[in-house]
Amino acid sequence: MPSISRRSSEMPLSPIRKLVPLADAAEERGVKIYHLNIGQPDIPTPQVAIDAIKNIDRKVLEYTNSAGTLEYRQKLVEYYNRFGINLNKEDILVTTGGSEAFNFAFLCCFSYGEEVIIPEPFYANYSSFANAVGIKIKPISSSFEDDFSLPSAKEFEKLITPNTKGIFICNPNNPTGYLYTEEELNDLKDLVKKHDLFLLSDEVYREFCYDDNKHFSALSLKGIEDNVVIIDSVSKRYSECGLRIGALISRNNQVINAAVKFAQARLSPPLIGQIAACASIDATPAYAESVYNEYIQRRNMLVEGLNKIPGVKSLLPKGAFYTMVKLPVKDAEDFCSWILSDFEYEGQTVMMAPGSGFYNSPNRGHDEVRIAYVLNIEDLKKALVVLEKALAIYPGRI
Structure with missing residues (x-):
């Protein structure tokens, strides 16, 4: 055998x-x-999403554009604009769940054997995605005793080698629930700019920030627009885990164009999922x-x-x-x-x-x-x- x-x-x-x-x-x-x-x-799940699925009036459930339907990508532009984040539809690639967005991000930003620094503890499947594409995770430790706050830029810099290609954070964090501040992200920005690294940010929990704490997106960092890659998903935001709709977002058109090639190989993200996700953006306040x-x-x-x-x-x-x-x-x-x-x-x-x-x-x-x-x-x-x-x-x- x-x-x-x-x-x-x-x-x-x-x-x-x-x-x-x-x-x-x-x-x-x-x-x-x-x-x-x-x-x-x-x-x-929002009723508007359920209704959108119930009211599908199509004779064919067809392939969509490999990058996602035009309607949904335009709707996502509107969604991010609510947070003061200005994007074009060309900055957005719709994926089959956030998991595929992670996979595409690793495939497009890292070559075999290169390294990414990730604060630990981190979402366990990051290890699986990294292993699948042959890149190495270099953990940087946060601790229970320090409320799992982000380590200093000086500590990050100690781990940077010629093989280091990026830093990956999750904000708000899974599994710790820590919310990285604007100040912490600006410290990372300076490091990313100095060493010309990618900054990947998993922001699927952005709506869930408590006690008057506000979410600050890596997309809002100035001066490293081409370095930032965001992973997003409707799974948690709208309680739609089964839709399998995520997104890879970057103003770096080389990243998005590279991801499109992988997206074309898998043909298209789920049509019905995109219909429901699109409707969900209109859920009431x-x-x-x-x-x-x-x-x-x-x-x-x-x-x-x-x-x-x-x-x-x-x-x-x-x-x-x-x-x-x-x-x-x-x-x-x-x-x-x-x-x-x-x-x-x-x-x-x-x-x-x-x-x-x-x-x-x-x-x-x-x-x-x-x-x-x-x-x-x-x-x-x-x-x-x-x-x-x-x-x-x-x-x-x-």
């Missing part, structure tokens, strides 16, 4: 999804699982306000509840809908497995994402988990009870 490729052998398992077999087995036993491991909101207020309530209740559990520590996220949580355990991955396979409380258990999977450096995050507050408050309250009961009897507690 021929062997599979080395690339596929080296592809890491998703820490967010690797425990799915244990969850499936628990559900087969009749256990109810509170899924706090994945960013799948239970928030309703009341929709956005209600979603925002719901996440504020969930965040406040969850973080307060977590910090009341003996030995548990959670920071208050400034954005997104995740928090990294320190647990009083020797091995959080073992705990996450155990709570699914060997524990239940009143027929319930909790699924979380082990923190170590969000670090590139070895031996980090061993006592941390990422929790997504994507469930309604009543379910979050029940999940907290289950978590406290489990920690009280877990054999690996410290």
Whole structure:
């Protein structure tokens, strides 16, 4: 039998999804699982999107332009203009989810063997995208003790080598919930300009910035317009994970033109997804306000509840809908497995994402988990009870 490729052998398992077999087995036993491991909101999708799908009046569901429909790209220009970001439709490539935007960005900005610096902890699939295209991640550490703030430009510069081609941030951050400030991004801007690097920014959570904190986009940085590449998606903004509609955005026409060639190879992004995403931009301000207020309530209740559990520590996220949580355990991955396979409380258990999977450096995050507050408050309250009961009897507690 021929062997599979080395690339596929080296592809890491998703820490967010690797425990799915244990969850499936628990559900087969009749256990109810509170899924706090994945960013799948239970928030309703805007009705205008649902109606747009219901009212499709086409005899053929055809290919679209490889860069996305003209209507949707023009609508995205209007959307970004709301944030004071001026774009042309030619600056936007519609992708099959944010995942494809990450893949295209890495393919277009980096050659095989080149390096990208990413603050850790970071979204685990960045490692998968980098591995798939043969580039190397150089992690720069942020810490729980410093609220996961962005390391200084001086610390970034220590990691720059002749092979370094870019810096990649997520703002607001997944998994930490940290929101990078305008001052922090301007420090990065000077470094990017000095070394002529790409600055890639994952901004899919831009609407979710709390406590009067405002999102500052890398697209608003002056003087490095050709260096900035943005990844975006409707998955979280409109609770449309299943649409698989994202976007790659850059004023650097060489990047977009290169990405178009990859886009042509996959033909087109989903037509129906673009129809719904286009309609979603016209969702009422009341929709956005209600979603925002719901996440504020969930965040406040969850973080307060977590910090009341003996030995548990959670920071208050400034954005997104995740928090990294320190647990009083020797091995959080073992705990996450155990709570699914060997524990239940009143027929319930909790699924979380082990923190170590969000670090590139070895031996980090061993006592941390990422929790997504994507469930309604009543379910979050029940999940907290289950978590406290489990920690009280877990054999690996410290």
